[in-house]
Amino acid sequence: MPHFPDEGPKPVTAHALRVALFVHAFFPEHIYGTESYTLALARQLQALGHSPVVITAVSPGEPPQMSEVERYTIGDIPVLRIDRNLSPPRNAREEYDMPALAPLLERLLREIRPDVAHVCHLGNFSVVLPQVTEALGIPTFATLTDFFNLCLNSLLQLPDGGLCAGPDARRLNCMTCGILMRRSERPSPFWAALAHPAVHHLAALAGTRLAPLLPPPLGTDARAVIRRPKAFTAAMGRYQAAIAPTRYLKDTFEANGVTLPLVHSAFGIDIDRRPKPPAGDRPVRFGFIGQILMHKGPHLLLQALRLLPVDAFTLDIWGSDKLYPDYARDLRSVARSMPVSFNAPFAEHRMAEVLSQVDVLVLPSTWFENGPLTLLKALATHTPVVVSDVPGMTEFIQEGIDGFAFPRGDVDALAAVLRRFVEAPDLARRMSAATAYPRTERAMALEVLDLYARFGGRPAPVAGAA
Numbered sequence: 001m002p003h004f005p006d007e008g009p010k011p012v013t014a015h016a017l018r019v020a021l022f023v024h025a026f027f028p029e030h031i032y033g034t035e036s037y038t039l040a041l042a043r044q045l046q047a048l049g050h051s052p053v054v055i056t057a058v059s060p061g062e063p064p065q066m067s068e069v070e071r072y073t074i075g076d077i078p079v080l081r082i083d084r085n086l087s088p089p090r091n092a093r094e095e096y097d098m099p100a101l102a103p104l105l106e107r108l109l110r111e112i113r114p115d116v117a118h119v120c121h122l123g124n125f126s127v128v129l130p131q132v133t134e135a136l137g138i139p140t141f142a143t144l145t146d147f148f149n150l151c152l153n154s155l156l157q158l159p160d161g162g163l164c165a166g167p168d169a170r171r172l173n174c175m176t177c178g179i180l181m182r183r184s185e186r187p188s189p190f191w192a193a194l195a196h197p198a199v200h201h202l203a204a205l206a207g208t209r210l211a212p213l214l215p216p217p218l219g220t221d222a223r224a225v226i227r228r229p230k231a232f233t234a235a236m237g238r239y240q241a242a243i244a245p246t247r248y249l250k251d252t253f254e255a256n257g258v259t260l261p262l263v264h265s266a267f268g269i270d271i272d273r274r275p276k277p278p279a280g281d282r283p284v285r286f287g288f289i290g291q292i293l294m295h296k297g298p299h300l301l302l303q304a305l306r307l308l309p310v311d312a313f314t315l316d317i318w319g320s321d322k323l324y325p326d327y328a329r330d331l332r333s334v335a336r337s338m339p340v341s342f343n344a345p346f347a348e349h350r351m352a353e354v355l356s357q358v359d360v361l362v363l364p365s366t367w368f369e370n371g372p373l374t375l376l377k378a379l380a381t382h383t384p385v386v387v388s389d390v391p392g393m394t395e396f397i398q399e400g401i402d403g404f405a406f407p408r409g410d411v412d413a414l415a416a417v418l419r420r421f422v423e424a425p426d427l428a429r430r431m432s433a434a435t436a437y438p439r440t441e442r443a444m445a446l447e448v449l450d451l452y453a454r455f456g457g458r459p460a461p462v463a464g465a466a
Helices: 033-047 099-112 128-135 172-185 189-194 200-213 218-236 247-255 298-305 325-334 348-355 373-380 411-423 427-432 441-454
Strands: 018-022 051-058 069-074 077-083 116-119 140-143 241-244 262-264 284-289 313-318 340-343 360-363 385-388 403-406
Touching: 018 033, 018 099, 033 051, 033 077, 033 373, 033 441, 051 099, 077 099, 099 128, 116 128, 128 140, 128 218, 140 441, 172 218, 241 247, 241 441, 247 262, 284 298, 284 348, 284 411, 298 313, 298 325, 298 411, 313 411, 348 373, 360 373, 360 411, 373 385, 385 411, 403 411, 411 427
Parallel strands: 018 051, 018 116, 051 077, 116 140, 140 241, 241 262, 284 313, 284 360, 313 340, 360 385, 385 403
Antiparallel strands: 069 077
16 A cells, blocks of 8 residues: 555644635535535644634635625635636636736735735636735745646646547647637637537637737637746746645646746544444445546446446436436437436545445546545545546555556446446455555644745734735
């Protein structure tokens, strides 16, 4: 098993810190991995005697707030939420570089007067945020929870489903993704034509070569795509240091020219770690927990299970079908006449209870992943896993001991792995006894505090503040 210290380093900060945690979306409306990490970090910092505050946002297009900035609490954690409906991006450049946000961000930071800013996700704040914190003299750190800072779609996944190493020198791969994203965001015959499989590569090549000559909005969109990687490289250069939760993510950012100190520090998990209850004589219970999105792969799981006897298993799927209802509807159609239950998302405190009902958790993602919390919580609750062979997950499992990996996207290979559990009903129970993830949220937070101290996270006056 990978070694994770139970307690981590001892705190090296001799005083309480005010920490501003920035995240693109947050509870209670948004409950996924990055949001959960931010909340866990805030709670642990508070328990260790520090004063965290979360700054988040309503994304353009979501239900608006009553005011530009709303204040509320999650437990004892104060939250400030800005309404981006009042400042939506007017063009592709403003989707990641929004100078108009600077006055509001500066005002909030002057109010909070943090000793440290910690960016858990830069979405909704744009590359302007680290510019503002730098101008105010606030040491700024980041946790890289996905590939947003490298990739237009945050996934490093190509339109054909293949995996991407990062922006190429001419940004041709980025331009291709940009065209297909515009087709989804701005449905029209024009974008549909550019996104046609026979055309989009040529259109992307033309966009990279002719961007300075193209009229708006084509020219401005093309130039924005070309400039995006450089803008984020500059933004990350303003951080004192950043955390990479997986070794693969660290290696990928470094391979793409990111030179700031990147420290590998895995996520910590706090959950009921009691052994699973006896299984009894019943079919194998498979589970899927997460966003109902194509890159999470639930369609692959259903296709694989169709190859198994329907009386040998059950499958529970937990997740919201509201993000892409057409995709969710297709999943329900595929699952018709199968022993499959679709369930709504559940409150975070119920995770151990839900996982106690699962013999094997399946994560058939088609993108790289980055130490998903659902995977780590499954391991922590002694739930064996089946995962795609992507490095953001395989570095956490021991093949055949606490999980199995299958070739990404290969339905037959996934079915073969699932069949092993069906044909050996005690396999899940035996693997459960060897499945664990001991790393805690406290150990994670102590490493974050150590990072602050090592790279300049000492109290810093806010320029011009009273």
